[in-house]
Amino acid sequence: MTFSIYNFGCKVNQYESQVMADLMIKNGYTLSENKEDAHIMIINSCTVTSVSDNKVMKLIRHLRRKNPDSIIVLTGCMPQAYPTMSEEFLQADIVLGNSKRAELPETVSSFLSDRKHIVNIHKYTKNSDFEITSVSNFEERTRAFVKIEDGCNRYCSYCIIPYARGPVRSKPLSVLKSEIANLASHGYKEIVLVGINLSAYGQDIGTHLCGAVDAVCNIDGIERVRLGSLEPERMDNDSISRLSKQDKFCPQFHLSLQSGCAETLKRMNRHYTPDEYEQIVNNLRTAFDNCSITTDVMVGFAGESEDEFSQSLEFVERIGFAKVHVFPYSQREGTTAAKRTDQVRNEIKAERSRIMIEACEHSRQAFLNSQIGRTEQVILEQLDSNGYWKGYTKNYTPVKLQYSDGKSGNIETVHIVRACEDYVVGEYIDKFCQ
Numbered sequence: 001m002t003f004s005i006y007n008f009g010c011k012v013n014q015y016e017s018q019v020m021a022d023l024m025i026k027n028g029y030t031l032s033e034n035k036e037d038a039h040i041m042i043i044n045s046c047t048v049t050s051v052s053d054n055k056v057m058k059l060i061r062h063l064r065r066k067n068p069d070s071i072i073v074l075t076g077c078m079p080q081a082y083p084t085m086s087e088e089f090l091q092a093d094i095v096l097g098n099s100k101r102a103e104l105p106e107t108v109s110s111f112l113s114d115r116k117h118i119v120n121i122h123k124y125t126k127n128s129d130f131e132i133t134s135v136s137n138f139e140e141r142t143r144a145f146v147k148i149e150d151g152c153n154r155y156c157s158y159c160i161i162p163y164a165r166g167p168v169r170s171k172p173l174s175v176l177k178s179e180i181a182n183l184a185s186h187g188y189k190e191i192v193l194v195g196i197n198l199s200a201y202g203q204d205i206g207t208h209l210c211g212a213v214d215a216v217c218n219i220d221g222i223e224r225v226r227l228g229s230l231e232p233e234r235m236d237n238d239s240i241s242r243l244s245k246q247d248k249f250c251p252q253f254h255l256s257l258q259s260g261c262a263e264t265l266k267r268m269n270r271h272y273t274p275d276e277y278e279q280i281v282n283n284l285r286t287a288f289d290n291c292s293i294t295t296d297v298m299v300g301f302a303g304e305s306e307d308e309f310s311q312s313l314e315f316v317e318r319i320g321f322a323k324v325h326v327f328p329y330s331q332r333e334g335t336t337a338a339k340r341t342d343q344v345r346n347e348i349k350a351e352r353s354r355i356m357i358e359a360c361e362h363s364r365q366a367f368l369n370s371q372i373g374r375t376e377q378v379i380l381e382q383l384d385s386n387g388y389w390k391g392y393t394k395n396y397t398p399v400k401l402q403y404s405d406g407k408s409g410n411i412e413t414v415h416i417v418r419a420c421e422d423y424v425v426g427e428y429i430d431k432f433c434q
């Protein structure tokens, strides 16, 4: 029988989709060439905004109409956070909570035997363990995303994720090392460590995120190590100093901001001020040559006044991010912010998004322009139809270059000559002529 996976949301979900694909293949199922023709269609959902929920429900309805005999499996954060959405979930044959994904092949077999609707959602408790999973292959051929942490204990007032993911749980270093060694043996050179609240890695098992970075950097064959999204205040001086000593560590920091206004951050239950955030950015820029700082910014959070939005905008402009993901606040049932009576109207959110995105596009262009004239190492990834190789520098600047002897996975030295809208153009430098 064939299966396909539809993935929504973050890099952690992407990793977990790969874990499920590996599990299905190990149990004799085949990945379908055409997603919509598969016998089993697995939807790995995201519930970070109501837009994500709508997309998932729309997909289920579409797949049900298109292929009525197929088996639809709904899993991920949406059923875990909202297990009582039973009516919507009835359209899926199998509904699996986040902690039950390892049971996917057995659950499918059980459904095949009697075709009875299955719902298997287990509520997380404070004693829940890290679900030990590993992957040996990834869709991208040079870079692998590896989940090392699950859960979050922070309860930002807008966020439903702690309810969907449970408390902080970390992957033991021994498991991480063997997973990375396996990926290295399959040719992966770059590892991105990801988690739901990655900065909290290790707090439950007496280790630290920097320990995970050190462990991965020490594995032969791995050339680059990156980190996923980080909570700014956890990037203290000790961590910065430790990371800066690792040659393989890539100076690209996604520091979650959410707002550049102190009052808004307080209502969000975030644990830093804009001044503290700026100091951390300055520390990173001092410790790492040519580092890139990227972030997420929410607009229209409950109670965000014009003045608060202006403060946030000015802050974002001042920092000069390399890239920003801007998104409007979405009320999530079950969170404290959803109960507030000072919600911002949708038209205002849309207008603030537009203004913030425009400002961030200017910063993005300024960052790309700042890379012109630099000589950087680029891991080649894909050759496009125009004969350009695409790859990334250590600070995750996308580079295109023409190089007839290029090969996916090779690391080449490139001189950056020009910036375009969302990438830079480089020229290959012959190693022997440097």
Ligand code: SF4
Residues within 6 Å of the ligand: 152, 153, 154, 155, 156, 159, 160, 161, 162, 196, 197
């Ligand atoms: S840190 Fe805040 S925003 Fe991030 S997952 Fe935890 S509660 Fe949600």
